[in-house]
Every structure is written in C-alpha cells, then in structure tokens.
Ligand SMILES: Nc1nc2c(ncn2[C@@H]2O[C@H](COP(=O)(O)OP(=O)(O)OP(=O)(O)O)[C@@H](O)[C@H]2O)c(=O)[nH]1
C-alpha cells in the first residue's frame with residue numbers, strides 16, 4: 001500500500017439535527033452496527049469513529065451527537081464532542097431530512113457552525129423514501145444550493161441503501177491524498193466496555209418512553225472470562241437513572257422490563273463477540289449524574305475539560 005501514491009485518507013464528520021439518520025448512514029456504509037440507533041432524538045452521546053477500508057482510500061467517519069441545546073454538563077460535553085469532530089474533519093457532511101425540508105435548527109447549524117469552518121461540505125438529503133411527493137425533491141435541492149456552496153448535494157435513503165455508493169465516491173473525490181491512518185483490521189477506536197455500554201443503552205432507548213431514555217446512562221464495571229469456560233464472558237453493568245420512579249420503570253413489574261433489556265442486549269453481545277455472555281444489570285439512582293464530571297468521564301463522554 002505504501003507504494004500507492006494516489007491513496008487517499010481522511011476524516012469525515014457526519015453532522016445534523018438529532019434523528020436525521022447520521023448513525024444509520026455510517027452503520028450502513030460500514031456494514032456493521034457500530035453506532036446505536038433509535039427512533040428517538042439524541043440517541044448518540046459521543047463521537048463514534050468508524051473506518052471504511054477500500055483499496056484506494058480509507059474513509060474515517062466521525063458520527064456525532066445531534067446538535068442540541070441544554071444547560072446541563074452532559075449537553076455541554078456532548079456538544080463539545082460534536083464541535084471537536086467538525087474541527088478535526090477534512091470533510092463535513094451535513095444531513096437534513098427530505099420529508100421535513102430545511103428547519104430552523106438546520107439553518108442555525110449551517111450559520112453557526114458549518115459556514116464558520118469553511119471546509120468542503122457535502123449536503124445529504126436523507127429519508128427520501130419518506131417523501132410522499134417525489135416532485136418536491138428537485139425544488140428542495142435547488143433551495144439547498146442557494147443556502148451555501150455545498151460541494152455536492154446527494155439525496156439518499158440510508159435505510160434502503162439508496163445512493164450510499166455515490167456518496168462514498170463523492171467523499172473520495174474530496175479526501176486528501178494520504179497514506180492509511182488506521183491499521184487494516186481496525187474499524188473503530190471505541191473501547192469494548194464503552195461499546196457494550198452503548199448496546200445496553202440502545203435497548204433502553206428502544207424499550208422505554210418519554211423522559212426515561214434521557215434519564216439513563218450505562219457504566220460497564222467489569223468484563224471477565226468464565227473461570228472454567230473461556231468461551232463465557234461475565235459482564236457487570238450499572239444503569240444510572242435520575243429519579244426513584246425511573247428506577248421502578250426500568251425494572252418493571254416483577255423485573256420484566258430489566259429482563260427484556262438484558263435479554264436483548266445479551267443476544268446482540270453474543271452475536272457480536274462470538275461468545276456466551278452472562279449480563280448482570282443493576283439499577284442505581286443518581287439524581288445529578290448529568291452534572292457529575294467524574295461519572296461523565298467514566299461513561300466515556302471524554303471531552304470533559
Ligand atoms: N424512513 C427512513 N428512516 C431512516 C432513514 N435513515 C434513518 N432512519 C431512521 O431515523 C431514526 C433516527 O436514526 P439515527 O441514525 O439514530 O439518527 P441520528 O441522526 O444518528 O440521531 P441522533 O443520534 O439522535 O442525533 C431511526 O429510527 C432510523 O431508523 C431513512 O433513510 N429512511
């Protein structure tokens with residue numbers, strides 16, 4: 001590979017409002033579920049790095065938390081990871097939703113962040129499968145072109161895989177020439193225990209309602225091999241919630257909810273790790289975990305200053 005002078009490599013930040021499909025786009029391009037996904041906004045809380053290895057290029061995606069407002073320390077930390085990714089990136093990808101068009105938040109993101117960075121920026125109009133009237137796409141593309149000099153505007157359905165290939169080709173066009181930046185067998189920099197915590201958190205997002213998902217954080221305390229059985233992993237994890245009644249809801253009637261979350265997470269972890277998994281989950285109330293710097297660091301929200 002060192003002999004290949006035309007090799008390209010660089011960082012590509014995926015940015016946009018919560019819920020536009022950033023994590024889905026990265027996962028579907030990589031063909032691996034690296035970043036957790038849910039129908040609820042503000043699913044992603046830290047930057048998730050994912051590497052696509054091709055013969056002629058290495059694309060390093062930075063999936064970021066949706067740009068959000070809020071006064072607590074968690075929001076500040078989450079936003080720092082999104083902004084840090086934009087600053088680190090060679091190429092920015094801004095994502096909007098086809099069926100919603102340009103919203104106020106999209107406009108603010110463009111004005112307050114993207115325009116200030118002056119980097120090659122691709123606009124993705126995602127979820128075109130949700131557009132009832134396809135004739136509205138062309139005017140939306142035209143409207144978008146007037147807002148900023150995006151290097152390309154790409155309509156996409158990440159879920160159906162429409163235009164993902166073209167998107168990858170366009171990224172390659174704008175990537176800098178560089179030798180590979182990651183070893184060929186590495187697809188992320190996320191430590192295993194944070195990855196496991198994210199999978200548990202995804203099951204909480206998918207199974208609970210209203211403020212519950214936002215009240216919860218997961219810390220993996222230990223991962224041990226079985227003493228007699230090397231093919232067994234024993235994982236101990238704590239789910240933190242902000243309120244006593246949230247603890248009751250997460251545990252559920254006769255422990256049903258916690259059991260369901262645990263079973264779904266265990267199933268996914270066994271498939272992922274190729275081992276049998278014993279997953280022990282505890283629920284603890286920590287009213288101010290979103291303001292606790294030490295805990296936020298332990299949870300992997302690492303941009304705490
Ligand atoms: N119909 C449709 N749904 C999509 C598409 N892409 C993503 N979604 C759905 O949109 C929802 C949000 O997707 P995510 O990938 O979690 O969005 P995100 O931008 O990462 O959200 P945050 O992490 O909260 O900022 C999920 O329910 C996805 O299944 C698409 O192309 N079409």
Ligand SMILES: [Mg+2]
Nearest residue numbers: 022023043044
């Ligand atoms: Mg996400």
